[in-house]
Amino acid sequence: MKLASLKEGRDGSLVVVSRDLRRVCSAEGVAPTLQAALDNWDDCERALQALYQQLNRGDHNDTFAFDPHSCAAPLPRAYQWADGSAYVSHIELVRKARGAEMPPSFWTDPLMYQGMSDGFLGPCDDIELADEAWGIDFEGEVAVITSDVPMGTAERQALSHVRLLMLVNDVSLRNLIPGELAKGFGFFQSKPATACSPVAVTPDELGRHWQNGRVHHRLRVRLNDKLFGEPHAGTDMTFGFDRLIAHASLSRRLGAGTIIGSGTVSNRDETTGCCCIAERRTREVIDTGSASTPFMQFGDRVHMEMLDEQGLSIFGTIEQQLVPYKGPGA
Amino acid sequence: MKLASLKEGRDGSLVVVSRDLRRVCSAEGVAPTLQAALDNWDDCERALQALYQQLNRGDHNDTFAFDPHSCAAPLPRAYQWADGSAYVSHIELVRKARGAEMPPSFWTDPLMYQGMSDGFLGPCDDIELADEAWGIDFEGEVAVITSDVPMGTAERQALSHVRLLMLVNDVSLRNLIPGELAKGFGFFQSKPATACSPVAVTPDELGRHWQNGRVHHRLRVRLNDKLFGEPHAGTDMTFGFDRLIAHASLSRRLGAGTIIGSGTVSNRDETTGCCCIAERRTREVIDTGSASTPFMQFGDRVHMEMLDEQGLSIFGTIEQQLVPYKGPGA
Numbered sequence: 089m090k091l092a093s094l095k096e097g098r099d100g101s102l103v104v105v106s107r108d109l110r111r112v113c114s115a116e117g118v119a120p121t122l123q124a125a126l127d128n129w130d131d132c133e134r135a136l137q138a139l140y141q142q143l144n145r146g147d148h149n150d151t152f153a154f155d156p157h158s159c160a161a162p163l164p165r166a167y168q169w170a171d172g173s174a175y176v177s178h179i180e181l182v183r184k185a186r187g188a189e190m191p192p193s194f195w196t197d198p199l200m201y202q203g204m205s206d207g208f209l210g211p212c213d214d215i216e217l218a219d220e221a222w223g224i225d226f227e228g229e230v231a232v233i234t235s236d237v238p239m240g241t242a243e244r245q246a247l248s249h250v251r252l253l254m255l256v257n258d259v260s261l262r263n264l265i266p267g268e269l270a271k272g273f274g275f276f277q278s279k280p281a282t283a284c285s286p287v288a289v290t291p292d293e294l295g296r297h298w299q300n301g302r303v304h305h306r307l308r309v310r311l312n313d314k315l316f317g318e319p320h321a322g323t324d325m326t327f328g329f330d331r332l333i334a335h336a337s338l339s340r341r342l343g344a345g346t347i348i349g350s351g352t353v354s355n356r357d358e359t360t361g362c363c364c365i366a367e368r369r370t371r372e373v374i375d376t377g378s379a380s381t382p383f384m385q386f387g388d389r390v391h392m393e394m395l396d397e398q399g400l401s402i403f404g405t406i407e408q409q410l411v412p413y414k415g416p417g418a
Numbered sequence: 419m420k421l422a423s424l425k426e427g428r429d430g431s432l433v434v435v436s437r438d439l440r441r442v443c444s445a446e447g448v449a450p451t452l453q454a455a456l457d458n459w460d461d462c463e464r465a466l467q468a469l470y471q472q473l474n475r476g477d478h479n480d481t482f483a484f485d486p487h488s489c490a491a492p493l494p495r496a497y498q499w500a501d502g503s504a505y506v507s508h509i510e511l512v513r514k515a516r517g518a519e520m521p522p523s524f525w526t527d528p529l530m531y532q533g534m535s536d537g538f539l540g541p542c543d544d545i546e547l548a549d550e551a552w553g554i555d556f557e558g559e560v561a562v563i564t565s566d567v568p569m570g571t572a573e574r575q576a577l578s579h580v581r582l583l584m585l586v587n588d589v590s591l592r593n594l595i596p597g598e599l600a601k602g603f604g605f606f607q608s609k610p611a612t613a614c615s616p617v618a619v620t621p622d623e624l625g626r627h628w629q630n631g632r633v634h635h636r637l638r639v640r641l642n643d644k645l646f647g648e649p650h651a652g653t654d655m656t657f658g659f660d661r662l663i664a665h666a667s668l669s670r671r672l673g674a675g676t677i678i679g680s681g682t683v684s685n686r687d688e689t690t691g692c693c694c695i696a697e698r699r700t701r702e703v704i705d706t707g708s709a710s711t712p713f714m715q716f717g718d719r720v721h722m723e724m725l726d727e728q729g730l731s732i733f734g735t736i737e738q739q740l741v742p743y744k745g746p747g748a
Contacts (some may be wrong), residue, residue, distance in 0.1 A: 098457060127428060163675055165497045167536035201603040202532040205498035206673035238746035271533040274604015280669040343495055343536035355517040416568035
């Protein structure tokens with residue numbers, strides 16, 4: 089099934105979206121918000137599925153057209169956003185470009201940071217930031233939304249807690265990262281609000297393309313309407329979501345609605361391109377000695393989507409423009 | 419005014435607590451949860467204040483006794499928890515003990531990490547963790563809860579966004595920290611659930627003891643009923659909450675209900691003791707060459723509270739016991 093949140097109040101209003109992303113019906117009779125549905129999933133799932141089947145059959149008599157511009161993030165605000173960096177060959181590449189060795193443990197022990205979750209951008213929301221000099225970059229990722237996950241959940245139990253999947257654009261401020269990481273406390277100012285695809289889908293929507301805790305489709309990223317990359321999300325993902333969930337829950341329970349990200353999708357095969365500017369710049373440094381692709385400039389537009397075997401969009405499209413933030417008084 | 423959340427569902431039920439922490443009345447006629455009140459503060463504040471005045475005068479005819487054991491954290495789950503480390507002399511001390519220089523920028527640029535916010539422990543909840551070998555420690559801190567804060571808020575505007583203050587016990591797993599920080603992505607597994615004082619109070623409750631974005635009272639921490647430290651929270655706090663809020667909002671807006679922590683309260687004057695075991699161990703290393711105080715053992719109990727000039731508790735007491743976590747199936 090496919091779910092979305094229309095822009096309304098702080099948490100949006102829950103709607104069901106048809107498989108072909110054409111029609112929408114309200115789910116407010118089941119749960120007012122996606123968070124409410126996740127809080128009571130066992131009570132809501134069947135009724136939401138019934139709406140979804142009606143919608144797909146054309147049997148629902150109160151539907152309207154799907155418009156991603158009216159969508160907030162599926163969870164406009166969430167209680168937890170834990171982002172992994174599961175495509176380890178990407179990290180290795182970045183290190184290589186700056187002449188640093190990557191610790192071998194990175195192949196066996198996942199990297200994960202705690203991200204801000206109190207405000208996700210909708211799929212078509214502008215990326216508003218004050219300063220191009222921050223080195224503004226996008227990062228195309230796959231993410232899961234979990235049920236409650238007990239502390240100490242084992243990898244083999246973890247995937248049963250995946251309720252939904254979506255795409256995210258983990259906006260990153262590259263020129264703020266070195267200073268923050270040098271302080272030792274991880275990212276904060278360098279990770280502003282993340283954007284989400286308009287639609288989140290249950291794992292069954294992916295069929296056999298959801299396997300081993302990985303999504304086996306390409307993630308297609310365009311910058312200003314030119315293809316920037318389309319690496320395969322199921323390839324070179326060192327840690328599946330099973331491992332990422334187990335890692336996240338070692339010393340804490342995860343509340344329903346926790347979002348866990350894959351990190352920038354990246355393939356060793358460089359002909360697939362990149363899901364973030366930093367990786368392309370890294371390849372340029374390795375190939376030519378210097379980076380030529382600039383970070384995002386005001387006015388730049390980024391698109392992210394994932395197509396199924398029939399070429400249909402699974403999650404809808406993230407399509408955002410970078411615009412200057414005018415300040416708190418504006 | 420003083421507010422608390424009784425244990426009920428995922429978000430608790432909002433109550434008003436009398437100034438002397440003796441009587442309680444329901445606030446459900448105003449807002450069902452503290453998050454709901456923060457989301458609509460301008461609509462709720464006056465009605466909550468009216469209940470508080472009635473309660474203090476003894477005019478409310480439907481009250482019951484305050485019992486911290488029935489309290490969840492004021493925000494049982496929150497959308498953001500950003501923890502500073504504003505007592506810089508504490509960091510300097512820790513570095514000194516391991517023979518490392520602290521970068522001078524630490525005196526001018528705040529340290530802050532993104533913490534997990536999807537599940538705060540209530541004031542009397544057990545600290546359940548699987549392994550003493552993780553080096554389990556408490557950290558006594560002061561925290562503020564904000565309104566919506568626009569991106570790019572200046573320090574001079576920041577304190578107008580402080581809605582409430584409380585105490586927190588930022589539980590830390592000292593033996594997991596070096597490995598995580600070496601990976602460069604900050605804390606994750608090493609920062610399990612944080613506990614909060616039973617009561618959160620509006621800034622006016624502190625009178626002249628809330629000044630320059632600092633709380634000018636001592637934080638008293640006991641371990642197994644013995645005084646462990648009572649440093650003054652207004653002394654040696656290098657960055658006030660005004661600066662911490664401005665730092666947090668540089669590249670993001672902060673949603674209503676964002677919790678911002680001071681970091682472990684610490685004074686240069688070592689006779690005031692410590693608010694975490696790590697600091698005492700550091701002092702032992704400097705004084706004697708080795709640390710003698712162990713980290714927490716199962717069965718240990720930690721208390722934290724802050725008293726006003728009359729010796730009355732402002733926020734109620736955090737009183738927690740460390741117990742072994744039996745695993746997800748238990």
